[in-house]
Amino acid sequence: MSVSKPVCLSGCFAAILWVSPAAGAAPLQYLTGAGDKADPVVALTWGVIVISLLVIVVITALLVGAVWKKPRLVMAVGEKTAIGPAEGGHNWLWIGVGLSSTVLLFTVVWTVVVLAKAITPATKPLVTIEITGKQWWWQVKYDSSDPSRVFITANEIHIPAGQPVQFKLIGGDVIHSFWVPQLSGKTDTIPGQINETWLEAKNPGIYRGQCTEYCGVQHAHMGIVLIADTPADFRKWWDHQLQTPTIADALGASEFVAHCAGCHTVRGTIAAGSLGPDLSHLMTRTTIAASFPNDGPTLARWIANPQSLKPGSLMPAPEITAQQRDQILAYLETLK
Amino acid sequence: MTTVSDYERAPTVAREDPQLAQHLEKMWEGKKGLYGWLSTVDHKKIGIRYIITAFAFLVAGGVEALIFRLQISWSNVHLLTPEQYDQLFTVHGMTMIFLYAGPVLSGFSNYLWPLLLGARDMALPRLNALSYWIYLCAGIFLYSAFFLGFGPNDGWFNYVPYAARAYNAGPNIDMYALGMILLGISTTVGAINFIVTFLRLRCPGMSINRVPILIWGTLTASAANIFAIPAVSLAFFLLWMDRNLGTHFFDVTAGGSALLWQHLFWMFGHPWVYAIVLPAMGMVSDGLPVFCRRPLVGYTVVALATVATMVLGFGVWVHHMFATGLPGVSLSFFSAASIIIVVPSAVGVFAWLATISLGRPVFTTAFLFFASFIVLFTIGGVSGFMTGSVPVDWQLTDTYFVVAHLHYVLIGINVFPVVGATYFWFPKMTGKLMDERLGSWNFWTMFCGFNLGFFPMHISGLLGMPRRIYTYGEGMGWDWLNLITTLGSFLFAAGVLLFIWNVVKSYRYGVSAGANPWDAPSLEWATTSPPPPYNFTVIPNVASRHPLWEDRLEDPERKEKSFIGVGLALDQGKETLATTSLDAEPDLILKMPDDTLVPLLLALCLTVIAVGLALVNWWVVILGGLCTAISIAAWLWPEAKLGETAVPAVTERGNG
Numbered sequence: 005m006s007v008s009k010p011v012c013l014s015g016c017f018a019a020i021l022w023v024s025p026a027a028g029a030a031p032l033q034y035l036t037g038a039g040d041k042a043d044p045v046v047a048l049t050w051g052v053i054v055i056s057l058l059v060i061v062v063i064t065a066l067l068v069g070a071v072w073k074k075p076r077l078v079m080a081v082g083e084k085t086a087i088g089p090a091e092g093g094h095n096w097l098w099i100g101v102g103l104s105s106t107v108l109l110f111t112v113v114w115t116v117v118v119l120a121k122a123i124t125p126a127t128k129p130l131v132t133i134e135i136t137g138k139q140w141w142w143q144v145k146y147d148s149s150d151p152s153r154v155f156i157t158a159n160e161i162h163i164p165a166g167q168p169v170q171f172k173l174i175g176g177d178v179i180h181s182f183w184v185p186q187l188s189g190k191t192d193t194i195p196g197q198i199n200e201t202w203l204e205a206k207n208p209g210i211y212r213g214q215c216t217e218y219c220g221v222q223h224a225h226m227g228i229v230l231i232a233d234t235p236a237d238f239r240k241w242w243d244h245q246l247q248t249p250t251i252a253d254a255l256g257a258s259e260f261v262a263h264c265a266g267c268h269t270v271r272g273t274i275a276a277g278s279l280g281p282d283l284s285h286l287m288t289r290t291t292i293a294a295s296f297p298n299d300g301p302t303l304a305r306w307i308a309n310p311q312s313l314k315p316g317s318l319m320p321a322p323e324i325t326a327q328q329r330d331q332i333l334a335y336l337e338t339l340k
Numbered sequence: 341m342t343t344v345s346d347y348e349r350a351p352t353v354a355r356e357d358p359q360l361a362q363h364l365e366k367m368w369e370g371k372k373g374l375y376g377w378l379s380t381v382d383h384k385k386i387g388i389r390y391i392i393t394a395f396a397f398l399v400a401g402g403v404e405a406l407i408f409r410l411q412i413s414w415s416n417v418h419l420l421t422p423e424q425y426d427q428l429f430t431v432h433g434m435t436m437i438f439l440y441a442g443p444v445l446s447g448f449s450n451y452l453w454p455l456l457l458g459a460r461d462m463a464l465p466r467l468n469a470l471s472y473w474i475y476l477c478a479g480i481f482l483y484s485a486f487f488l489g490f491g492p493n494d495g496w497f498n499y500v501p502y503a504a505r506a507y508n509a510g511p512n513i514d515m516y517a518l519g520m521i522l523l524g525i526s527t528t529v530g531a532i533n534f535i536v537t538f539l540r541l542r543c544p545g546m547s548i549n550r551v552p553i554l555i556w557g558t559l560t561a562s563a564a565n566i567f568a569i570p571a572v573s574l575a576f577f578l579l580w581m582d583r584n585l586g587t588h589f590f591d592v593t594a595g596g597s598a599l600l601w602q603h604l605f606w607m608f609g610h611p612w613v614y615a616i617v618l619p620a621m622g623m624v625s626d627g628l629p630v631f632c633r634r635p636l637v638g639y640t641v642v643a644l645a646t647v648a649t650m651v652l653g654f655g656v657w658v659h660h661m662f663a664t665g666l667p668g669v670s671l672s673f674f675s676a677a678s679i680i681i682v683v684p685s686a687v688g689v690f691a692w693l694a695t696i697s698l699g700r701p702v703f704t705t706a707f708l709f710f711a712s713f714i715v716l717f718t719i720g721g722v723s724g725f726m727t728g729s730v731p732v733d734w735q736l737t738d739t740y741f742v743v744a745h746l747h748y749v750l751i752g753i754n755v756f757p758v759v760g761a762t763y764f765w766f767p768k769m770t771g772k773l774m775d776e777r778l779g780s781w782n783f784w785t786m787f788c789g790f791n792l793g794f795f796p797m798h799i800s801g802l803l804g805m806p807r808r809i810y811t812y813g814e815g816m817g818w819d820w821l822n823l824i825t826t827l828g829s830f831l832f833a834a835g836v837l838l839f840i841w842n843v844v845k846s847y848r849y850g851v852s853a854g855a856n857p858w859d860a861p862s863l864e865w866a867t868t869s870p871p872p873p874y875n876f877t878v879i880p881n882v883a884s885r886h887p888l889w890e891d892r893l894e895d896p897e898r899k900e901k902s903f904i905g906v907g908l909a910l911d912q913g914k915e916t917l918a919t920t921s922l923d924a925e926p927d928l929i930l931k932m933p934d935d936t937l938v939p940l941l942l943a944l945c946l947t948v949i950a951v952g953l954a955l956v957n958w959w960v961v962i963l964g965g966l967c968t969a970i971s972i973a974a975w976l977w978p979e980a981k982l983g984e985t986a987v988p989a990v991t992e993r994g995n996g
Contacts, residue, residue, distance in 0.1 A: 029815065029816075029817035030803040030804060030816060030817030030818070031804070031815070031816065031817075032803065032804025032805070032806075032816065033802060033803045033804050033817070034735045034802070034804060035802055044731070045731040045732065045734070045735065048729065048731055048732055049726075049732050049735060052725065052726045052729055052732055053726070055722070055725075056722035056723065056725065056726055059718060059722050060715070060718055060719055060722060063689060063693070063714065063715065063718045064715050064718075066693050066697070067693060067696065067711065067714055067715060069697070070693055070696040070697035070701075071696060071701055071711060076701070076702075076703060077633065077700045077701065077702050078702070078703075079702050079858075079859070081773060081851070081853065081854065081857045082854045082856060082857050082859065083859060084859050084892070085633055085700075085859060086633070086892060087633055087634060087635075087861075087886075087889045087892040087893050088633075088634055088892070088893055088894060089634060089698070089894070090634075090635055090893050090894050090895045090896075091896075092637070092698060093637030093638065093691075093694035093695065093697075093698045094637070094638060094694075096637065096690045096691070096693060096694030096697070097637070097638050097641055097687060097690050097691060097694065099690075100686060100689070100690030100693070101683065101686045101687055101690060104682065104683065104686035105683055105686070108679050108680060108682055108683065108725070111679055111725070111729060112675070112676045112679050112680070114729075115672075115675055115676075115679070115729040115730060115731065115732075116672050116675070116676075118731045119668060119671060119672060119675070119730050119731055120668070122731045122734075123668045139507075173665075175592075175598070177501070177507065178499075178501045178502040178507050179499055179501070179502070179598060181663055181738060185735060185804050188734075189663070189731065189733075189734020189735045189737075190663040190734050190735070190737060190738065191663055191665060191734075192663050192664050192665060194598050194599065194664060194665065195501055195592040195593075195598055196592030196596075196597060196598055197598075197599070197665065199664075199665030200665070214804075214806055215806075216737070216738040216739065216806045216807070217499070217663075217738060218494070218495050218499070218502070218738075218807065218808040219502060220426075220502055220507065221422035221423055221426060221810075222422065223806075223808060223809060223810075224422070224806075224809035224810050224811050224812065295813070315421060315422055316422055316423065
């Protein structure tokens with residue numbers, strides 16, 4: 005041990021923390037926040053980090069001081085030395101424990117204050133989104149008092165920026181955890197109960213998230229993309245999602261129905277399966293399979309051999325020819 | 341014919357002498373050969389077996405970790421399949437937490453307790469043997485599943501519904517559940533043994549305010565285990581029934597509850613965390629002062645803090661469940677409890693610091709491990725404090741920050757003290773000193789490797805890396821941190837290898853240690869190294885916490901003098917002394933059992949039941965049950981010579 009170690013460590017620590025987000029290199033970091041729910045938590049997080057680093061530095065310094073301040077005693081095996089003193093040292097305990105307790109109590113109070121802010125939003129959310137965690141993707145349902153405005157999508161969540169949004173979290177099979185670190189901490193989706201959470205994005209932008217409760221072999225590929233739009237854009241996006249996609253490719257559409265409709269829905273067609281994600285407007289999403297880029301080659305690979313991209317995925321490899329695959333691919337690319 | 345008077349006897353007081361020693365040796369030495377090896381009930385042999393077995397599991401768990409670290413040392417590595425990765429991290433956790441961390445402390449405590457307390461064995465020697473054999477059987481049972489390709493794959497805390505048959509069809513979870521139930525029996529009987537030993541086997545004069553802190557640590561852990569283990573054994577049994585008999589305890593589609601599992605598991609899980617660190621903290625509280633040439637500062641407060649930690653430890657389990665959607669009021673309560681539990685830990689830290697500061701440190705390897713532990717304990721403590729704050733925990737939980745935290749706790753507060761304790765007590769166990777130069781290399785390699793490997797995990801956690809992902813894409817900002825972590829973990833593993841090498845080398849070629857190489861104060865150093873099978877020729881009689889330092893320690897509270905070489909002889913068979921629970925006044929002469937195969941047989945029979953349940957073959961279960969009943973009958977068969985003998989008159993303490 006040396007005094008410089010924790011100092012050095014905390015230096016590196018701070019450097020990495022500041023550099024990485026600045027470079028946009030750590031999309032899941034939560035040391036900066038981007039909304040009303042995250043901000044007080046970020047302050048508390050930095051607060052406890054600073055307290056913790058200080059404690060480590062102080063204790064290490066005390067230890068190093070205690071160890072090094074005296075001429076070193078060297079003992080031969082079995083040698084007897086003077087022993088003592090028998091008493092004393094209680095001031096260390098009273099002062100040390102007293103100071104620690106003060107800091108701890110302060111943290112408890114700060115925690116409870118932040119907790120109160122984080123549990124309920126300042127204004128009542130106008131939008132409620134129902135998220136169902138499934139192995140290994142997210143079903144996203146937009147609630148509305150007007151049934152004609154309810155729709156289902158997957159993995160990518162649009163919200164209006166600048167206002168709190170309510171989330172209902174449902175466990176679709178096993179337990180998952182819903183987490184968009186820049187905006188809010190985690191809340192589990194647990195079968196048999198409906199959890200609620202909320203979040204707010206101050207500015208329009210793309211926020212990454214991820215499942216954080218271990219849920220099986222593809223737990224690693226259960227990403228979330230959360231897009232905050234301006235309220236006007238959000239409205240426009242919602243309206244667009246409600247539309248029935250136009251079928252421009254009848255051949256591909258029939259192949260899709262023949263091979264994919266058991267699990268997937270494309271609204272306005274007889275494809276109405278609900279085991280897999282709703283694909284009605286697939287091309288408006290930036291990712292497929294809850295983690296991979298939504299581009300031609302990846303989509304083609306995913307359709308032909310899902311297990312090569314996401315081993316253990318519940319999507320079976322369809323028994324199709326290369327030609328059929330291309331027809332399905334061409335059809336999917338029309339689902340804008 | 342035995343008569344009543346045979347069970348009442350005023351024990352004779354004798355002086356230590358070779359003739360008496362020879363007489364005791366004849367009665368206490370175990371049988372030779374394979375039979376002797378399988379039938380021993382000697383706490384020292386059982387303790388060393390525990391330690392060696394636990395270290396074997398530590399090595400296995402370490403190798404597993406090194407393999408899966410390679411898989412995540414950079415983005416998009418294709419070395420393991422997801423299923424292989426999942427089994428490896430689960431078996432790693434199971435191994436380290438259940439098969440290493442707890443048992444290694446049981447091993448040290450088994451070995452040391454009677455020596456620290458001035459007794460000739462544990463109170464229930466056969467139960468002690470049973471505890472070890474079941475542990476070994478459970479370990480083999482769990483690992484055989486892994487080697488057959490169906491190791492547990494749901495993480496060590498095994499959440500439902502992923503652990504339910506519907507999502508996890510193979511035998512993996514059944515084997516894990518049954519193995520854990522089996523292991524729970526071992527821990528429970530071990531805990532009972534420690535508690536009874538504490539209450540009855542302290543030598544005359546060793547009132548409860550004179551026992552070493554290690555005794556407090558293990559006692560507290562044992563008392564907690566008695567309450568905590570039933571929760572987890574029950575949970576695993578209910579799960580096994582859900583999976584095999586069609587019950588619905590955790591099946592939400594039929595009115596069961598998924599959160600029930602989490603409550604049952606963590607009601608056990610959190611106290612267990614304290615159970616696998618408190619005895620290790622006790623080792624430091626006893627070992628560190630020896631190398632500071634003074635008594636521990638604040639003995640009473642540290643002992644009370646040990647107990648307080650555990651009491652509070654039963655009220656914090658929900659901090660593992662902050663993200664499960666519990667109401668704000670209960671979150672606030674458990675958050676406050678989780679932060680306040682740091683207070684008793686702070687007592688320990690400042691007591692150790694004060695002891696070093698007000699003492700004269702001697703730089704042995706054991707001292708390096710004990711002293712550095714204070715820093716690692718602090719880092720593990722403050723990261724725990726951070727996760728205690730609910731809103732912060734909502735971010736930290738299930739990220740690598742928690743992985744960093746739990747490794748600072750388990751390695752920092754268990755492995756470092758245990759390795760330090762090995763350097764400290766190895767001379768007692770073997771009569772040989774460990775190599776100090778190699779020890780220094782061993783320490784610095786482990787210390788640097790550990791911090792290099794595990795400190796960066798805090799940062800990858802703060803940068804959002806989730807636990808238990810078998811891979812991650814590029815551009816997440818975690819690559820370099822993971823590479824450093826992997827390199828550090830290999831360096832740490834090299835340090836552990838140096839330790840093992842030092843143990844083997846010192847065992848063969850080590851310098852002779854003598855009875856008390858460190859000039860330490862407690863009773864285990866009053867007997868030879870290694871101790872004879874009967875530990876003490878005469879039962880010691882103590883008048884202070886530091887019987888071997890009394891001649892040099894000004895202690896105003898001490899009125900009398902300890903007697904080490906003069907005391908009760910108890911030479912009419914395998915005997916040791918039972919004393920009263922608080923004041924340790926002589927009470928009974930206990931007749932100790934001979935070596936016996938019955939504990940081994942009972943452990944095997946219980947394992948047969950577990951195998952039967954794993955196969956869902958009721959004939960095997962019934963066979964195992966019958967054999968178990970026969971073994972227990974054989975165990976409990978009354979033997980006249982094991983009748984307890986009362987000490988009739990009040991024996992004068994310390995009369996010589």
